[in-house]
Each structure stands twice: as structure tokens, then as C-alpha cells.
Amino acid sequence: MGDDRSDWSGEERLGDLRKEIDTIDRELVALLNRRAKCSLEVGETKKGAGDCIFKPKREMQVMERLLVQTDVLPEQHLRAIYREIFSSSRKLQRPQRVAYLGPEGTFSYFAGVEFLGHCADYLPQNDIEGVFRSVASGESGLGIVPLENSLHGTVGQSLDLFLRFGVRIQSELFCKISHNVMGRVKDLASVKRVYSHPQPLAQCARWLRSNLPSAGLVPVESTAAAARRAMSDPEGVAIGHIQLAQLFDLDVMVRSIEDLPDNWTRFVVIGRGKETGLANDKTSLLFTVPDKSGALSSMLDAFTRHGINLKKLESRPMRGEKWKYVFFVDLECDLEHEEYRDVMADLEANCLTLRVLGSYPAGPSLDVSAEDGAETPQP
Ligand SMILES: O=C(O)C(=O)C[C@]1(C(=O)O)C=C[C@@H](O)C=C1
Known part of the structure; x- marks a missing residue:
């Protein structure tokens, strides 16, 4: 009954394991603080250089390296832990508001939290225009907007707002929607x-x-x-x-x-900054072409000539100029990287106007429809 020797050894073992966990936790907190100090210094360097805080490509590279190293800890757990470490790190460098289509509880809200973590301050807006306005005015450092749905196509309003606000795409994410x-x-x-x-x-x-x-x-x-x-x-x-x-x-x-x-929705994170240095996977452009035969195809030919894969092509009416159109494209390359300088010149020679909306890493697929959120493979 109560004094069985095997129970005693079980309790001893439990005590030892808890002591071990306490020691590890102390070390973890010390390491997290060391990391936080480093991050604060990175933040100071960025402030001096006028660089942006959110570096999605760098975060993905860090994550990929760590995933190779993990042992008993499943990938999904490590991703969730690091999502919050990055979230804290960004907030330490500069408290950042994230504007989203509110109120709290919308799919945009869950997409934001699932991708950017719980340390950001989420600022609900009444409409998508409010998100663009909040970011463009500097009220929010970042914003999250839906761009397209796998069943219903492009969110035209979001594309049109890029014509009115000088914000840039920093990152993308794909979210599974379930009701x-x-x-x-x-x-x-x-x-x-x-x-x-x-x-x-x-x-x-x-x-x-x-x-x-x-x-x-x-x-x-x-x-x-x-x-x-x-x-x-x-x-x-x-x-x-x-x-x-x-x-x-x-x-x-x-x-x-x-x-x-x-049912998947592609969201993009918008901001004012431009990430420099690291080669990204995708570039979004908007351009206009002269109103003459072959103008659009000469632009498309330029992509073909340089072996650039076009992921998406969409036209939208030009504001204030009826029956004229602006083209949005997503390309599978980092057009802003130096190695594409000649390509950029070639493209510019084939269009009237050209604006880079952003170069960014190919986004993860998040099952934000799950009760606790989980990563799933690309759709
Ligand atoms: O490497 C940087 O630029 C950092 O600011 C550090 C760090 C990190 O905590 O690892 C934080 C924010 C960035 O989004 C990327 C990485």
C-alpha cells in the first residue's frame, strides 16, 4: 500500500526530472535574454541605417536551419515557439502595430496572429482601405490584407488600393479557411x-x-x-x-x-520599408503599357526572354482614366536583386510605367482554421 518501493523510486525520478527541467529553464531564460540583447543591438544598427525591422526572409532562413537540428521536438512545435521569439524580438527592437480588417476574430486577425505572433499590437480597421491608410500614414508599422482566394479569385479592392497608397509587400502567407x-x-x-x-x-x-x-x-x-x-x-x-x-x-x-x-486565402503583409540584401523568391509588379498592338505581349516576351516564370497576371481599371488598364504580375524571382538589373532595364524599355510592389519570400501555408493553428503543406 502507500510505501511500495517502486512508487518511491518513481517519485525520486520525478523529483530529479523536475530539477533537471528547472535547470534547463534557467538556462533557456538566460539564453533568451542573451538573444534579446543581441536583437536590441541589431535594432539600434537598423535605426542608424533607416532599415526596416521585419525581415521575413531572414526569419525563414533561421527557421530552416533550426528545423534540421530538431530531434524529439516536432517541427510544428518549434515553429510555434520561434514565431513568438521573432514576435518578441521585433517588438523589442521597435513596438509595432499591425493593422488588419477588424474586429478581433476575423480571418485577417487570425492570419496576422498565426504569422506574426502574439507580441505585436493588432489594430482593427473598419475596411481594407483603413489598413492601407494606417500603414501609409505610419500609424501602423505593418498591415495584413487579403489579396486573393483560391475559389473566388482576386480581392480587387486590395489591388486597387496599391494604386493609391505607396506601400510595399513585405511577405505573403496562405491561409486555409474553414467555417x-x-x-x-x-x-x-x-x-x-x-x-x-x-x-x-x-x-x-x-x-x-x-x-x-x-x-x-x-x-x-x-x-x-x-x-x-x-x-x-x-x-x-x-x-x-x-x-x-x-x-x-x-x-x-x-x-x-x-x-x-x-478553400485558401492568400494574404500579404504590407509595410513602408524595403528589405535589402537577402535574395527573395517572388516579386510583385504593377505596370502600364502604351495603347498599341503588341504592347502587352512585348512585356510578356521580356519575361520569357529572361526565363522568368509569371505566377499571376491581372488587369484592373486605371483610376480616373476610363478604358485604360494597369497590369499586376507576380514573378518567381527577386527582380530587385542586382543580378536582375539588366532585366529591369529591359522591362522598363517595354512599358510606360513600372512600379515594384515588393520582393518577398514565398509564403508558408497556415491552417488558421484549426483550433490552435497549425502549419500544413502548400495547397
Ligand atoms: O536579423 C535581423 O535583422 C533581426 O532583426 C533579428 C530577427 C531575429 O530575432 O532573429 C528579428 C527580426 C527580423 O524579422 C529577423 C530576425
Whole structure:
């Protein structure tokens, strides 16, 4: 009974292991502080040189090196730990606000936290224009905006805002979007109202028709606003991100109700700075061409001549000039790197105007639809 020798040795072993963990934790905190001091010095150097704080390519290189080294610690855990180390490091160098399409609980919010960590100060904006404005004015150091969706295509508003604001793309990320039914209703049969943003309502239309045919669909300005409505409606549910349930104290009633499950949104992080030095993977450009036969194809030929892969080509109306268009392209190269100087000259010779929106590393794929967030392979 209580004095079994094997229990005693088990307790001794536990005591020893806890002592070992305490020692390791002391060493870890000492090392984290050493790292933080280094980061502060890096920050001072950058301030002197007018350089930007957020260096996504450098963060990815550090991460890749560490992943090779990891042993029992799974990749996903190491990534989560380092996301927060980088987040703290950036904040130590310069407290940075991150503007996003609010309120707290939207997919933009979760994309931001999943990518930039919890140490940043997230500043909700009423619309995407507010995000661009906040970054361009210097109120926020960074902003996060949706650029395109794998099922619904380009977010035209985001592209158009690049024409009005002189901000640059610093990084990209791909987020898996999934929708859930949440509320304080005892069962589906008692649901009278379904609140959500029009897009999730459309993306779940088939499921709603089959499972809640007599409930009224109530479009609201965001999925977070829907969760707020569901909180005070005993016969209403919200559709949105699963973490809204925790934020608004709702029960998750049904998970992943989207009609097409492979739903990804590409977000970009915008800022005012330009990362220098490290060769990036992608470049986004906007350009205009003369209104004459072959003008666009001579631009495309220039990409072909230099062996540059075009990932995306989109045209948008030019502001204030009807029936004239501006072209947005994503290229698989770092056009701002010195080795592309001649290519840039060639491109400039073939267009009317050309603006580099940013060179940045190819983004990770994050399953922000998961309860605790997780990395998944590229779609
Ligand atoms: O290497 C830098 O430029 C740093 O500022 C350091 C550091 C880091 O903590 O490792 C911090 C922020 C950058 O986004 C990249 C890396």
C-alpha cells in the first residue's frame, strides 16, 4: 500500500526530472535574454541605417536551419515557439502595430496572429482601405490584407488600393479557411437565425439548405460581428472561425460546413520599408503599357526572354482614366536583386510605367482554421 518501493523510486525520478527541467529553464531564460540583447543591438544598427525591422526572409532562413537540428521536438512545435521569439524580438527592437480588417476574430486577425505572433499590437480597421491608410500614414508599422482566394479569385479592392497608397509587400502567407456553426442554442432544430458575413453564407449555402432549411440567413459586416449577435440570441447561430467560440463564449455545434473544403486565402503583409540584401523568391509588379498592338505581349516576351516564370497576371481599371488598364504580375524571382538589373532595364524599355510592389519570400501555408493553428503543406 502507500510505501511500495517502486512508487518511491518513481517519485525520486520525478523529483530529479523536475530539477533537471528547472535547470534547463534557467538556462533557456538566460539564453533568451542573451538573444534579446543581441536583437536590441541589431535594432539600434537598423535605426542608424533607416532599415526596416521585419525581415521575413531572414526569419525563414533561421527557421530552416533550426528545423534540421530538431530531434524529439516536432517541427510544428518549434515553429510555434520561434514565431513568438521573432514576435518578441521585433517588438523589442521597435513596438509595432499591425493593422488588419477588424474586429478581433476575423480571418485577417487570425492570419496576422498565426504569422506574426502574439507580441505585436493588432489594430482593427473598419475596411481594407483603413489598413492601407494606417500603414501609409505610419500609424501602423505593418498591415495584413487579403489579396486573393483560391475559389473566388482576386480581392480587387486590395489591388486597387496599391494604386493609391505607396506601400510595399513585405511577405505573403496562405491561409486555409474553414467555417463552423457556433451558438448558445440547444440543437440545430431550434435554430431560427444564422448570422455571418455574406461570403461565408455563400460558401456554406449547400450545407445551410440541407441542414437549416427554415432558418433565416442574416448577413452582417463580419464573422466576428456574427458571433457577437449569436451571443445574445438564444435562437441564433454564427458561422465563422472556430476560435470565435472561445472569444465569444459560444458552443461549437458543427465543424467545417463549407461546401468546398479546399478553400485558401492568400494574404500579404504590407509595410513602408524595403528589405535589402537577402535574395527573395517572388516579386510583385504593377505596370502600364502604351495603347498599341503588341504592347502587352512585348512585356510578356521580356519575361520569357529572361526565363522568368509569371505566377499571376491581372488587369484592373486605371483610376480616373476610363478604358485604360494597369497590369499586376507576380514573378518567381527577386527582380530587385542586382543580378536582375539588366532585366529591369529591359522591362522598363517595354512599358510606360513600372512600379515594384515588393520582393518577398514565398509564403508558408497556415491552417488558421484549426483550433490552435497549425502549419500544413502548400495547397
Ligand atoms: O536579423 C535581423 O535583422 C533581426 O532583426 C533579428 C530577427 C531575429 O530575432 O532573429 C528579428 C527580426 C527580423 O524579422 C529577423 C530576425
